[in-house]
Amino acid sequence: MTRPTRQRDHDRQRVGDEDAEEDEIDVEAIEDVDELDPEDFDPEDLTRTADGELIHEETGMIIEDEQIDPGPEWRAFNHSERQEKSRAGAPTTKTMHDKGLTTTNDWKDKDAYGRSISSKKRSQMHRLRKWQERIRTKDAGERNLQFALSEIDRLASALGVPRSVREVASVIYRRALNEDLIRGRSIEGVSTAALYAACRKEGIPRSLEEISEVSRVDRKEIGRTYRYISQELGLEMRPVDPKKYVPRFSSELELSEEVQSKANEIIETTAEQGLLSGKSPTGYAAAAIYAASLLCNEKKTQREVADVAQVTEVTIRNRYQEQIEAMGIHS
Numbered sequence: 629m630t631r632p633t634r635q636r637d638h639d640r641q642r643v644g645d646e647d648a649e650e651d652e653i654d655v656e657a658i659e660d661v662d663e664l665d666p667e668d669f670d671p672e673d674l675t676r677t678a679d680g681e682l683i684h685e686e687t688g689m690i691i692e693d694e695q696i697d698p699g700p701e702w703r704a705f706n707h708s709e710r711q712e713k714s715r716a717g718a719p720t721t722k723t724m725h726d727k728g729l730t731t732t733n734d735w736k737d738k739d740a741y742g743r744s745i746s747s748k749k750r751s752q753m754h755r756l757r758k759w760q761e762r763i764r765t766k767d768a769g770e771r772n773l774q775f776a777l778s779e780i781d782r783l784a785s786a787l788g789v790p791r792s793v794r795e796v797a798s799v800i801y802r803r804a805l806n807e808d809l810i811r812g813r814s815i816e817g818v819s820t821a822a823l824y825a826a827c828r829k830e831g832i833p834r835s836l837e838e839i840s841e842v843s844r845v846d847r848k849e850i851g852r853t854y855r856y857i858s859q860e861l862g863l864e865m866r867p868v869d870p871k872k873y874v875p876r877f878s879s880e881l882e883l884s885e886e887v888q889s890k891a892n893e894i895i896e897t898t899a900e901q902g903l904l905s906g907k908s909p910t911g912y913a914a915a916a917i918y919a920a921s922l923l924c925n926e927k928k929t930q931r932e933v934a935d936v937a938q939v940t941e942v943t944i945r946n947r948y949q950e951q952i953e954a955m956g957i958h959s
Contacts, residue, residue, distance in 0.1 A: 722798040723781060725773040730764050733757045769805065772815060776801050779819040786842035787834055789827060797826035804857050813853060817845045821854040825863055833868045835910045837938040870895050870904065870913035873937070877917055880936045881928055890920035898954045907947065911939040915947030923957075 669684050674691060676682055682692040704710040720727040735757070737750045745753070765771045777798055784794045800822040804810060810818055820843040827834045840847040858865055871892050878888045894916040898904065904912060914937035921928045930941045937944075 721795065722802065723777055723794050725770050725777055726764060731760070733760050772810065773802070773805060776805075776815050776819045779816055780823050783820060783823050783839070783842055787823075787827075787838065789823075789832055789834070790830075793823070793826045793830050793832060796829055797823040800825055800857070800861065800863070803861055807860060809857055809860055814845065814849075816843065817849050817853045818857065820845050820850050821857055824850060824854050825858055825865070828865050828868060829863070831872065833872050833909070835938060837910075868909040870899075870909040870916065873910055873913040874917060877913060877933070877936050881917070881921075881932065883917070883921060883926055883928070884924070887917065887920045887924045887926055890924055891916040894919055894951055894955060898951050901954050903950055903954055908939065908943070910937050911943040912947055913937065914939055915944045915951055918944055919948055919951055919955075919957075 669691070673685055674682055675685055681690055683690050700713070702713045704713055720729065733753065733756055737745050737753060739745055765774055780794060780797050780801065784797070797819075801819060804818055804822065820839060824834065824836065824839050827839075836847050836851055840850055843850065857863070874888055874891050874895070878891070891913070895904075895913065898916075914933050917937075918928065918930060918933045921933075930944050934941045934944055
């Protein structure tokens with residue numbers, strides 16, 4: 629049974645009017661969205677889609693639509709797949725004169741399958757390695773930098789300092805080279821001074837005596853060069869805290885945590901009274917360790933402590949007397 633024609637026309641007209649009203653509402657909503665400020669949105673109402681678009685769910689407004697994906701174009705589901713598909717090399721580093729961007733030729737005379745190559749190819753590879761080393765340093769400045777950074781790496785390995793200290797030392801040396809502070813001074817001296825400065829900046833102090841032992845330069849030249857480059861480069865160096873030496877010296881002397889805690893207490897108390905001013909931090913720490921070992925019944929001789937701290941017994945005796953008098957302890 630069909631409805632009358634007049635009723636059908638009336639229903640069609642009513643549906644058309646509703647669609648027109650919806651269209652008008654959509655237009656108004658669009659106009660309202662244009663007037664909205666993305667900075668006024670609550671971050672919790674924003675959603676990041678799989679395509680990288682950032683949208684506001686309530687209004688449907690797209691906040692960001694040009695999202696750059698810095699990741700690789702391939703997918704990997706485990707570490708071995710990631711290693712096989714990765715085409716990126718090691719990150720750049722200041723510890724190499726070319727920042728690690730140039731290529732190197734392997735010293736092994738083998739092909740990609742591990743088989744030995746012929747004598748003719750071996751001779752060719754030898755010539756390629758030789759020229760590769762030559763073209764890596766294009767001028768005297770780069771040769772200077774190459775030698776200096778290798779010297780810093782050698783010293784850092786001998787002292788057992790972390791990678792971060794080597795990076796800072798390399799940056800300091802590069803700045804000194806750019807400021808032409810190397811002229812008239814030995815490369816070894818400036819390299820050692822840069823490493824000493826880096827140790828102090830990173831809070832891993834090493835005394836001048838320790839550094840001069842592994843360096844090819846004497847202590848006086850290291851100190852003189854350090855003062856010069858720190859002044860010229862404007863390096864802000866705070867005085868070394870003697871407490872930073874306590875764990876290392878105590879470990880070498882095989883002392884307990886109780887002795888370390890007591891030594892730190894002695895340093896803090898006496899430093900507040902102004903005894904630390906003008907004193908060597910290594911000698912001050914050594915005297916505090918010696919005093920703490922006596923107080924905690926783990927006696928160490930002045931000679932043993934002096935050998936570890938690389939100071940004289942006279943220094944330990946003088947600092948020790950000052951510290952126990954400041955602490956109000958009778959020897």
